[in-house]
Amino acid sequence: MIGRLSILVTALLVLCGLSLVNAQYQARSQFIELERAQSAARQLDIDWAQLQLDQSTLGKSSRIEELARGDLNMVALTPQRTQYLTVGEK
Amino acid sequence: MTRMPPRTNVAPGRVAASRGVAFSASPVLKVKMPAWRSRLVLFVLFTAFVALAGRALWLQGMSTDFLQKQGESRYARTLELPATRGKIIDRNGQVLASSVPVKAIWAIPDDVQEAPKAKLVELAKLLDMSGAELRKKLDSDRSFVYLKRQVEQDTADQIVKLGIAGIETRKEYKRFYPEGEVTAHVVGFTNVEDAGQDGMELGSQKTLAGMTGSRRVIKDRLGRIVEDIEAVREPHDGRDLTLSIDSKIQYIAFTQLKEAVEKNKAKAGGIIVIDTHTGEVLALANIPTYNPNDRSVLSGEQLRNRVLTDTFEPGSTLKPFTIALSLDTHRVTPSTVFQTAPGKMTIGTATIGDAEPHGALTVAQIIQKSSNIGTAKVALQMPAQEMWEMFTKVGLGQQPKFGFPGAVAGRVRPYKSWRPIEQATMSYGQGISLSLIQLAHAYLIFARNGDLIPLSFQKVTEPPVGQRVIAENTALEMRRMLETVVAPGGTAPQAQVPGYRVGGKTGTAYKIVGGKYVKKYVADFVGIVPMSDPRLIIAVMIDEPSNGQHYGGTVAGPVFANVAANVLRALNVAPDSTVTNIIIPKDAIEESL
Numbered sequence: 001m002i003g004r005l006s007i008l009v010t011a012l013l014v015l016c017g018l019s020l021v022n023a024q025y026q027a028r029s030q031f032i033e034l035e036r037a038q039s040a041a042r043q044l045d046i047d048w049a050q051l052q053l054d055q056s057t058l059g060k061s062s063r064i065e066e067l068a069r070g071d072l073n074m075v076a077l078t079p080q081r082t083q084y085l086t087v088g089e090k
Numbered sequence: 091m092t093r094m095p096p097r098t099n100v101a102p103g104r105v106a107a108s109r110g111v112a113f114s115a116s117p118v119l120k121v122k123m124p125a126w127r128s129r130l131v132l133f134v135l136f137t138a139f140v141a142l143a144g145r146a147l148w149l150q151g152m153s154t155d156f157l158q159k160q161g162e163s164r165y166a167r168t169l170e171l172p173a174t175r176g177k178i179i180d181r182n183g184q185v186l187a188s189s190v191p192v193k194a195i196w197a198i199p200d201d202v203q204e205a206p207k208a209k210l211v212e213l214a215k216l217l218d219m220s221g222a223e224l225r226k227k228l229d230s231d232r233s234f235v236y237l238k239r240q241v242e243q244d245t246a247d248q249i250v251k252l253g254i255a256g257i258e259t260r261k262e263y264k265r266f267y268p269e270g271e272v273t274a275h276v277v278g279f280t281n282v283e284d285a286g287q288d289g290m291e292l293g294s295q296k297t298l299a300g301m302t303g304s305r306r307v308i309k310d311r312l313g314r315i316v317e318d319i320e321a322v323r324e325p326h327d328g329r330d331l332t333l334s335i336d337s338k339i340q341y342i343a344f345t346q347l348k349e350a351v352e353k354n355k356a357k358a359g360g361i362i363v364i365d366t367h368t369g370e371v372l373a374l375a376n377i378p379t380y381n382p383n384d385r386s387v388l389s390g391e392q393l394r395n396r397v398l399t400d401t402f403e404p405g406s407t408l409k410p411f412t413i414a415l416s417l418d419t420h421r422v423t424p425s426t427v428f429q430t431a432p433g434k435m436t437i438g439t440a441t442i443g444d445a446e447p448h449g450a451l452t453v454a455q456i457i458q459k460s461s462n463i464g465t466a467k468v469a470l471q472m473p474a475q476e477m478w479e480m481f482t483k484v485g486l487g488q489q490p491k492f493g494f495p496g497a498v499a500g501r502v503r504p505y506k507s508w509r510p511i512e513q514a515t516m517s518y519g520q521g522i523s524l525s526l527i528q529l530a531h532a533y534l535i536f537a538r539n540g541d542l543i544p545l546s547f548q549k550v551t552e553p554p555v556g557q558r559v560i561a562e563n564t565a566l567e568m569r570r571m572l573e574t575v576v577a578p579g580g581t582a583p584q585a586q587v588p589g590y591r592v593g594g595k596t597g598t599a600y601k602i603v604g605g606k607y608v609k610k611y612v613a614d615f616v617g618i619v620p621m622s623d624p625r626l627i628i629a630v631m632i633d634e635p636s637n638g639q640h641y642g643g644t645v646a647g648p649v650f651a652n653v654a655a656n657v658l659r660a661l662n663v664a665p666d667s668t669v670t671n672i673i674i675p676k677d678a679i680e681e682s683l
Contacts, residue, residue, distance in 0.1 A: 028316050035315050049177070049188055056185040056268035061341035077659060080588065084665060 165308050166319055173300030175263060175284050176328030178277055178291070180337045181370075181549050186277050187291065189263040189284065193246035195237045199228045201256025209254050216249050217241070239282050240264040265291075267382040269337060272344045275395040276335055276374050276547070279382040288393065290333060290547060292495045300328030332549040334370035339363055342656045343373040347630070350649040351377045354635035360397040361649065362530050363657065364627040366537040366618075368550040371492075372626070372657075374398075374527075398490075398497045401523040402612045402631070405599030406460045406581075406642070408519030408529075410536065410568055413457055415480045416468045418564040424454040424571065430463040437511045442466060457571040458580045460596060462518045469517030470510060477513065478505035483559050484532035484542060486524050492545050500524035519597060526614070530629035533616050536572065537624035540565040569593055573621050582615060582643035587654045589665035591621035594650060596642030601634070610634050615646035619654045622666040628653055 068074040149157065178187040195217065214224040217238045227235055246259050265280045278289020286292035303325030308317045343361045351359040363373040380392040416422045433447030444461050456464030469477065482488060487502030501523045515521045535542050541556030572593030576585045581596045594617030600607040614631040618624045630646040639645050
């Protein structure tokens with residue numbers, strides 16, 4: 001009786017040990033996955049900042065004015081050439 | 091089966107055992123040894139055990155810390171978690187300053203010396219320096235030499251790929267300023283350590299900088315992080331700073347100012363645009379300026395933020411405050427007449443004068459024609475203390491609280507020491523000094539129907555509560571007078587804006603060099619637009635115009651008009667006047683100095 005019980009307990013112990021090893025393995029691989037995701041997030045943050053910077057650099061007023069005047073031959077608006085409309089006016 | 095024959099050559103003991111002789115009967119026991127031998131063995135064994143126990147105690151008890159540290163250092167690593175410096179953005183989300191990770195390249199000179207020549211040549215090329223320069227840097231006794239800082243990521247990767255022993259990289263940040271020289275004076279700049287040095291970068295250093303964090307981890311054979319040992323100290327990135335600046339308005343102001351400074355061959359210039367509803371600074375520009383992305387050659391002249399740090403005698407732009415005080419205390423009305431003829435007036439031993447005699451002028455005309463004598467006569471009706479209180483209330487001579495480094499207080503002398511002549515000259519802005527931003531701020535009382543709100547360089551979400559300085563009616567009367575200044579017959583018809591009703595005041599003053607007035611001028615103009623419902627205050631200052639013109643109306647007035655026209659259009663402010671065709675009279679009234 002006692003002999004069987006101890007075999008059972010031994011088997012349980014081995015199983016527990018194996019599941020612990022498995023759990024530890026899982027935890028580590030998940031952790032590495034998390035690390036990877038976090039560093040990817042950081043990289044995306046950096047890329048986002050870089051893109052915002054690019055947007056500002058490309059969209060700065062002096063460049064727009066240069067392009068508008070030079071490439072597109074646009075001129076500034078003056079009130080003399082503006083027709084103002086008032087809402088509700090007949 | 092036969093039994094094995096007895097072996098004859100085996101030891102007697104074994105023979106005895108195999109024959110089943112009892113242990114106690116073993117003949118070996120019969121040999122009598124001296125008693126000290128067994129004691130000696132016992133003693134040796136005992137000391138050995140004591141030595142072991144002592145060693146164990148030593149390792150476990152005394153040097154455990156050291157050993158644990160040694161063990162830990164083989165698998166645990168402390169990682170620094172850098173915090174990114176916050177971005178500076180304008181009120182519409184446009185980035186004005188942003189940090190991008192870059193690499194610092196450093197070397198251990200002794201190790202690098204052994205590298206092959208060809209690789210060093212390549213390294214020098216990547217670092218954008220000559221071979222001789224590189225060799226000079228490497229020829230050092232120190233064990234750590236920066237080769238180049240703030241190297242862009244791509245270049246740094248290429249350098250690492252060269253695989254030269256002793257060349258290492260370190261992560262750092264580089265600050266980029268996309269708007270460059272246009273926003274230089276407001277935004278400021280940082281040094282290589284990413285710490286603010288000037289402008290808002292310095293003023294908001296604490297919130298922008300953030301806090302670096304750290305974490306202790308276990309790394310495996312491949313260098314991957316396996317586990318956190320301690321709680322992670324999270325890094326706190328610096329907070330983004332939203333300025334009140336509108337980069338479009340800033341650009342308009344900057345380009346117009348630059349043009350005017352060049353046209354008038356002036357030494358310098360400054361401009362500021364304020365939103366009258368919120369007290370936000372929408373634009374602030376100075377000429378000369380600098381490019382914050384490339385600060386290899388910088389002079390103090392370029393760095394100076396004149397709008398905030400330079401004081402000057404404002405001249406006639408201060409007259410409206412004297413007149414407003416007099417109106418507010420019911421000493422005069424806009425139609426009260428003062429005799430300014432013959433254009434000269436002696437107070438005590440000194441004589442003051444107008445540029446041209448005007449004869450009898452109403453209070454409104456005193457402002458329109460900018461008469462010194464008229465203003466002085468109005469001022470001399472009032473006690474010095476009241477005038478001083480007025481100046482102080484609108485912030486003159488007071489240390490400004492804009493959250494901007496380097497802002498100066500200007501100077502208003504205590505009223506007790508004012509002599510009548512000084513009170514008279516101060517009433518038209520001489521003998522008093524202030525910065526352009528203080529002047530523009532003070533004009534808020536006219537634009538805001540009598541109350542004053544603090545200025546802000548950061549975006550304001552809730553309009554601040556104002557502090558009343560003059561009555562609403564006084565402010566309205568003053569605005570009507572200021573409008574006549576830009577009308578034909580005033581000192582600044584050049585400041586008219588097509589489609590909008592505007593008002594403002596010109597100022598021209600001699601500069602003081604070494605405590606004496608010299609024949610150099612500061613021309614300024616402060617204007618309010620649109621008059622029907624003031625939205626903006628624009629103040630312009632041109633330092634030492636030297637191309638024939640030096641009056642506020644002719645030098646600073648047009649800058650105001652151009653900026654106002656463009657900014658009102660950019661802000662979609664509806665025109666409040668039908669006059670779109672502006673004719674500037676040739677004989678504008680000259681300002682009194």
